[in-house]
Amino acid sequence: MGNYDVVIIGGGPAGVTCAISARNTYPDKSIALIRNQSVTLIPCGIPYVINTLNSVADDVLPDKLLEVTKTDLIVDEVIGRENKTLHLKSGKKISYTKLVLAVGSTPIKPPIEGADKDGIFLVTKDRETLSMVREKSRESERIVIVGGGYIGVELADELLKAGKQVSLVELKPHLLPVSMDPEFGEKAKEILEDAGGRIFLNNKAKRFLGKEKVAALQLEDNTKIDADMVIISAGCRPNTKLAQLMDIDYYPEFGIKVDEYLRTSDRDVFAIGDCAAKHDFFTGEYSPVMLASTAMAEGRLVGSNLFQVKVMRKYTGVLGSFSTKIGNTAFGVSGITENKAKAMNLDYVTGESNTVDRHPGKLPGASQMHLKLIFARYSHTLLGAQMYGGDSIGEMVNMFAVMILNKMTDMEIDNLQIGTHPLLTASPIAYPVINATVDAINKWYRYQPTAT
């Protein structure tokens, strides 16, 4: 029987980050990480194994991180627990002082008729399935994607770049419906259509046609889309089976119940990443958003706090900062969207800016950029930012995350000393963060002449 001070179950970004953080904070503790797969994939790299990367192997998260961290890697499956001892599928037993559940999530299989036919795939995070998806996509001509969130849109982009006939079906009236406002979904649609993709919005996948092998997808309005292959990307559900097995509290829909320090109902067991229930940064309500960024922030926190509360948790909830790239255009969002502000009945002002991200605009590498900010009208704090444009949006998103978390107001942003450079950013006079903020200020500010 193995004895460890810390046992982490799950080898994804949350688990690995937690191991690193635990080692940094507790140099003398023994740490083991148990995972049920021989290799771990980099989750956000998954769509890119289709075309941009040369193989699924190029997307493997190196185990060197665990070696450097002096974490024992155990490839096995936890099938039970007795007191503080885990029973593994191989028959081995491992005991722990502190346990961390980082067991992730599983793709949702929507109830579509005929979904068991050959040629229909879910985007799971294991090497074998993804290798099959990659191989199958290479032999297929007509590929249908069900689900127009980030993964669906990224897959469509990759498959179009690989020269495939791509159709994408989304239930909601625009692409990226959960994470961005309609105009950004429209922009994504325009890019995919320009590349030859067919986009079906406001329409539901009703039935897969074909004998053993899928031959077409029939939509709610009876449109029939021929398909050699179908990929379903309809979101994920937290893995709660292990929590159930261990008699730890969980919500089937939102995941394992945790407190501010990610402690479960069992005080020596933590839960992090996709499997842990999350709250929304703005509403405090349970949030279905699953992001590597959140998972890893949780992993770092728990790794530091395992044996004492060392890092105080300013409970923030899921802010939702992410970025992607479709065709040659980057998209990014941090915080609240206008759609969500409306749903919350929030009193808000938007500010917008359209500019070029080099100056003068005649310099090479310049991209058109669109930015939309959302401020609380009364308190003037920044609540959200959405944008599309050049590659530097990947880091602008994080600047906005920092602004939102620090509750910066429109005036504070207007006062910022922003660094700009001709070859790297927009002009200081057209700097989008400032200009969109000024646009918002101009909307709430009504000039009142005074007697001065």
Add this chain to the structure above:
Amino acid sequence: MGNYDVVIIGGGPAGVTCAISARNTYPDKSIALIRNQSVTLIPCGIPYVINTLNSVADDVLPDKLLEVTKTDLIVDEVIGRENKTLHLKSGKKISYTKLVLAVGSTPIKPPIEGADKDGIFLVTKDRETLSMVREKSRESERIVIVGGGYIGVELADELLKAGKQVSLVELKPHLLPVSMDPEFGEKAKEILEDAGGRIFLNNKAKRFLGKEKVAALQLEDNTKIDADMVIISAGCRPNTKLAQLMDIDYYPEFGIKVDEYLRTSDRDVFAIGDCAAKHDFFTGEYSPVMLASTAMAEGRLVGSNLFQVKVMRKYTGVLGSFSTKIGNTAFGVSGITENKAKAMNLDYVTGESNTVDRHPGKLPGASQMHLKLIFARYSHTLLGAQMYGGDSIGEMVNMFAVMILNKMTDMEIDNLQIGTHPLLTASPIAYPVINATVDAINKWYRYQPTAT
């Protein structure tokens, strides 16, 4: 005689931004901008007129900004003032209610023997001189640059790209000596040398040789560098002549004396941009740093506050956020350097990270990135960030500016939810902002086993 509510003297970024901000805040006021040049150049674009841009005209700041803002443009020169009436060179008179001085700075001509010979140029901001510099550089083979700050290094990069033999002379032991630490200067040197440039450090330009036309530069150690042309970029001095003329207080070295709201000793006259004296963000001392970012933040503030104090000034001083690109490598800095921390006798900890800015690293467009952070050891707040790597550094610099201004601590940064994407940023596990912060934490944190 013209009568205006607001008169701005100077057409650079500070003046134009001030006009825009004044118009936004005071829709009914009449505004005029007086400048002594027919066109205004985009200051940070100036080095790029040498090679990357097709002409000096491509670097002109469009007057459309003034038209849209309903600002009357007067091309003339202010030569005197009587009460609140300005006397112009043309004989015209213009009266104002509020006056803004945005008259900029002038390149310093260091006292080098023979500096009046033909073929020796200063980097001034007017179209005529720059057109001459551009033309002369095209006919020259061997070009010597005196001064290894940003402008000198950018000019060297441009001239090397144009296929010239470039020598650069810097007084201090490393390039970018004021703004960055030695290892970053070394990296810049390496890039310029790889491109064929010759760099002379720790050496002083002593004497220009040649008859009427410059033929060589002799250094303090008697090295002789042959030259068909010399460009001197040795910093700038604030323009204070107009303040002197108007009997407004100023420091010859640091510029026009202003209070927290950029008001001069005359309550109806403001000064902004390079001509206004500035304080350092950290030390509070007068600062010689002149940046468009600071100038424009001042322009926006004064534009809003002309007739009442509307925007409260959280007095910050010059933070110093800037970025540049040398060869294919971007460089950026925000806040304090380690050199400066030492000079201030500050108790600090550094944190470093080396990573690739895409993930997996096999994705196209990946660059090696180096980041160095400086934290106050005792209060744990972030004080400075320096980096080199890919283009997104242009925006990372601004993220760091936001963190420093918000006095974020290492723990708060470690807790951030950072958005990452394979095609746009480093991996979340190798995200440099987090990893350099953790590196700093590991340095001050000494593990003390406890009885828990």
